Amino acid sequence: MSFDLHFLLFAIPAVILIGLAKGGFSGLGALGTPLMALGTGDPVKAAAILLPILIAQDVVGVAAFRKSWDAWILKAMLPGAVAGIGLGYVLAAAVSSAAVMASLGAVSILFGAYRLWAERGGRIAASSTSPAWVGALFGVATGFTSQIAHAGGPPFQMWVMPRKLPRDVFVGTSAIFFAVVNWIKVPAYLALGQFTTENAVTAAMLLPLAVLSSLAGVKLVRKVSPERFYVIVYWLMIVAGTKLLLDGLGLA
Numbered sequence: 001m002s003f004d005l006h007f008l009l010f011a012i013p014a015v016i017l018i019g020l021a022k023g024g025f026s027g028l029g030a031l032g033t034p035l036m037a038l039g040t041g042d043p044v045k046a047a048a049i050l051l052p053i054l055i056a057q058d059v060v061g062v063a064a065f066r067k068s069w070d071a072w073i074l075k076a077m078l079p080g081a082v083a084g085i086g087l088g089y090v091l092a093a094a095v096s097s098a099a100v101m102a103s104l105g106a107v108s109i110l111f112g113a114y115r116l117w118a119e120r121g122g123r124i125a126a127s128s129t130s131p132a133w134v135g136a137l138f139g140v141a142t143g144f145t146s147q148i149a150h151a152g153g154p155p156f157q158m159w160v161m162p163r164k165l166p167r168d169v170f171v172g173t174s175a176i177f178f179a180v181v182n183w184i185k186v187p188a189y190l191a192l193g194q195f196t197t198e199n200a201v202t203a204a205m206l207l208p209l210a211v212l213s214s215l216a217g218v219k220l221v222r223k224v225s226p227e228r229f230y231v232i233v234y235w236l237m238i239v240a241g242t243k244l245l246l247d248g249l250g251l252a
Contacts, residue, residue, distance in 0.1 A: 010039030011206060017233070018050065019210040022057045023217020027115060028233050030151040034108045034240040043104040043148075043244070044092050048194035050150060051185060052203040053210045058179035060214070065172030073160060073173055074180075076135035077142065081152075081181050084143025089188035091148070100148070102248025107149045108241025112234040114154055119231060135159050146181055147188060 014035035021029030036046035092100050138159035146152030156174065165173065189195055 007039045010035045015206045015210045016213045019213020020217040023214040025217050030111050031233055031237045033149045037104055042097055043100045044194055048189045049199050049203050053207050055182050061175035062179050065175050068168040068172035069176050070169055070173045074177055076132035077139035080136035080139025081143035084140040085147045085184055085188055088144045088147025092192055098248045102245050104149050105241045105245030105248055107145055108237050111151050112237035115234045147185055
């Protein structure tokens with residue numbers, strides 16, 4: 001990977017946002033993959049570069065909340081997540097890079113639009129008493145969007161948040177769930193031929209910035225009101241998603 005100016009202009013903010021998300025600004029990291037895809041010109045490569053960074057950062061969250069999690073939710077959602085990851089892999093393997101780019105753009109637009117709507121009080125949520133098979137379906141959606149864009153948060157939250165878990169249990173369950181999901185994605189990216197030396201070196205070079213951003217996020221989350229920041233990021237996600245969608249469709 002050539003660390004030219006074009007790549008760095010997108011990669012640096014992508015990694016910083018992922019770091020801030022892990023440090024407490026939940027949701028900001030979803031812009032990471034679209035930005036990285038704009039920097040690399042290849043959405044699968046972009047996601048593959050970011051995956052080792054996410055896995056490394058998962059260690060902190062799992063270590064911090066390893067005693068506070070809900071096993072039933074994990075058992076309900078993880079089988080569906082495996083299926084969703086498989087669907088994402090099939091999409092990436094069976095279609096062109098342009099089609100994956102368009103899919104990433106569509107997921108990014110939907111995520112940004114949903115988050116902006118949620119910021120205004122809108123909610124799409126399953127019943128707090130919905131059975132495990134419903135959780136499995138949300139798991140499929142979570143796995144698919146996570147495989148394509150590392151953006152599995154909304155489907156996960158739609159099913160889990162109505163259950164009103166204690167804060168630490170919710171955070172711990174989320175941390176463990178996505179740590180497992182990220183490891184499940186590894187074979188898919190291996191099969192796609194994306195765990196190359198080039199991508200690994202790029203991820204290693206960017207990891208210190210992600211760690212520093214996470215530490216900054218831990219401190220800033222207690223001092224900075226994130227509401228306006230979130231709105232700006234979600235609008236940027238829609239803009240980036242639109243660019244990716246148009247590029248993927250050959251309209252840009």
